[in-house]
Amino acid sequence: MVDIRYDVLGIGNAIVDVLVPAEDAFLVEHGLVKGAMTLVDADRAEQLYAAMGTGTESSGGSAANTVAGVAALGCRACFVGKVHDDQLGNIFAHDIRAVGVDFHSAPATGGAPTARCLIVVTPDAKRTMNTFLGACVELGPQDVDEDLIAASAITYLEGYLWDPPGAKEAFIKAMGAARAAGRKVALSLSDSFCVDRHREEFLDLVQHHVDILFANEQEITSLYQVDSFDAAMQSVRGHCEIAALTRSEKGAVIVTDEEFHVIDAEPVDKVIDTTGAGDIYAAGFLTGMSQGRSLPECGRMAGIGAAEVISHMGARTEADLKALIQDKLG
């Protein structure tokens, strides 16, 4: 077996976020589904952006946020994703490398510009995302290096990858390589509408290919098309080795064949922007696993990370998360 080079290798859409605060009326006026991630084409993105107020740009992308968190917590991380060779692509590449993540994926020189996600943050701190995939559609199996996957303890994949066809192929290749090498595969279900778009395939993934599953309440009930959290939890139990199911302020439930843990949410003074909450939750959890911690401790680390990221604008942690966790967990 090859040596482990990365604790976590993440594959995802490489996106720069544009965060703009707005009232709920803005969502209504523009027909946006609150809390969801909606795919938009270039024209719709232009039209929405023109209607939005002054923004703040920061690197985003679900799996990218997660590996950035993993690296910030001191583990070895790598990211695979596609930017264009443009200013936003440079910003994305700079930011993910600056936090210590290895990022080897060559930028696209033809085709669409770097992906942007226009995020409307309403006064209740909820984020509504409108993603123009741009260069992400250029990601394909050719970008997946099977040797790197084999050298990664956990390969972490975002469900959003099933939207661009080439990225889905990259996802499948990476998953196969990880399993062939005896490594773990982790999946985030990403978004309940994304689950809706790909339910049958996601069900197959969860039952047959995924070791560690991350999902929030909306996503897991959408996956199993059930009405209650408990019913969804009973369904997922035994489908994959570990399922970490998050429920916002109600905390999270972690289930395996033998174990069952209910972890309370970390207290937060004021929730400012929930962008990235699930991503940093996964980062804390995977870091805990890499450090050989118990499942309840992994859950606490995950919750501490999520609490930090929702207490400010933007999807990447600002505080010294490592020190924060050291302080609370030792």
Next chain:
Amino acid sequence: MVDIRYDVLGIGNAIVDVLVPAEDAFLVEHGLVKGAMTLVDADRAEQLYAAMGTGTESSGGSAANTVAGVAALGCRACFVGKVHDDQLGNIFAHDIRAVGVDFHSAPATGGAPTARCLIVVTPDAKRTMNTFLGACVELGPQDVDEDLIAASAITYLEGYLWDPPGAKEAFIKAMGAARAAGRKVALSLSDSFCVDRHREEFLDLVQHHVDILFANEQEITSLYQVDSFDAAMQSVRGHCEIAALTRSEKGAVIVTDEEFHVIDAEPVDKVIDTTGAGDIYAAGFLTGMSQGRSLPECGRMAGIGAAEVISHMGARTEADLKALIQDKLG
């Protein structure tokens, strides 16, 4: 006399800020002068950016921040400045228009990309700026529409415009047009090192061409090459109609031939990032003047704006400044 179309027309370098928190050791390691604005070329900008951590991008530029604040406060504002036709240029143009500022300047299609300012924010909330002027060097007299200047009650100019030669010519043309039309000219001295670079010319401006001067303590003492704030204040009195001199937590002093006001600083819970403090101070002051308020009230409005902008990251106001001022001043 033509009708007034804008309360304030601002001319300045059109810049996108890249804000990155860092320890003081970073400044030492890279030879950066704390609190100052240093001009850097493309290579030095690349090198510094590579060494910096994960950033947040937001529209900046001194006069641009000021007119954005003026518009946010409900006055009619226009901006003249040069971006390149690229992603950062689009972000700049979007953000300044989104807040209600008219921005007609055509983007450059040749030459350097849109200007960036790499801003290191240290734990004491001080900002150290490294500006790559990029497309700003393309601004010239051809971008100044004398009819628009004549239709603006106040033309606001940043001292930084004296760094790129073409922009300096634009400055001089605009100032001449404003005076010919019987309008007011306002100037911000921008930065003590900028004052150092252009002292003789700035002295001439202040004595003969400027009606309203904004300067902080370092800038005004640098201008007159004196050791004390009081000495600088005595020197500037009578040189221009109104001088608004800011002293951070010590508040501000406003002097005219006949009046003299000492305005205390607004209380701030926690200073996070001082980027834009002077710019929003000027915005509040000019808005007060446009509304025909007394000088002490103008000073209060200015201070309330500055207090808001330093209580978060970034150089543009996040809170509803109009409501904030309404609340405090009526």
